[in-house]
Amino acid sequence: GQQLNQSPQSMFIQEGEDVSMNCTSSSIFNTWLWYKQEPGEGPVLLIALYKAGELTSNGRLTAQFGITRKDSFLNISASIPSDVGIYFCAGQLSGSARQLTFGSGTQLTVLP
């Protein structure tokens, strides 16, 4: 089946630092979504991207839809303790209705 390669798998950063994570695929996606999941909860949608090259921000978060449509990245600026969680990328193939293919997640730890 389709696979998304998400990296890094985990990150330990100091409060105030910037963070970057990315996802790559061998398939072309027409939508990229970025989610954050905290323990015991479902994933929360952070940013949605719909066009190649699109750059979208949501507060301290910025994500881009790669030009080739096979990759996406998420940046978090000036990290704070509440940024702790697992971040997932998810891609949707053209013609796949609402089926999402998920990356394996990036576990983010913010040290005070």
Add this chain to the structure above:
Amino acid sequence: KAGVTQTPRYLIKTRGQQVTLSCSPISGHRSVSWYQQTPGQGLQFLFEYFSETQRNKGNFPGRFSGRQFSNSRSEMNVSTLELGDSALYLCASGGTGQNEQFFGPGTRLTVL
């Protein structure tokens, strides 16, 4: 607007039993997708329903089934439970516009 609700939040069953999980999407949303989340396999797509019709199905055995009602509420059923079915089952709600999907808190199923 109320979010996606899932019931029950926790379930403990034994091997061989069956289970039914329920999901109520965001008001006005007609698409409901189901995902299984496990530490080993991550988030995997089960199926998607739209206006009471299954539009897409993931690579799961026939023991996993679902349905959607006229009010868009959805249920998924797992028959003849196996130990490997222990997982967090998530449903996602989607509107008719962009491809954003919003997840519920999940149902934690433990099979003993």
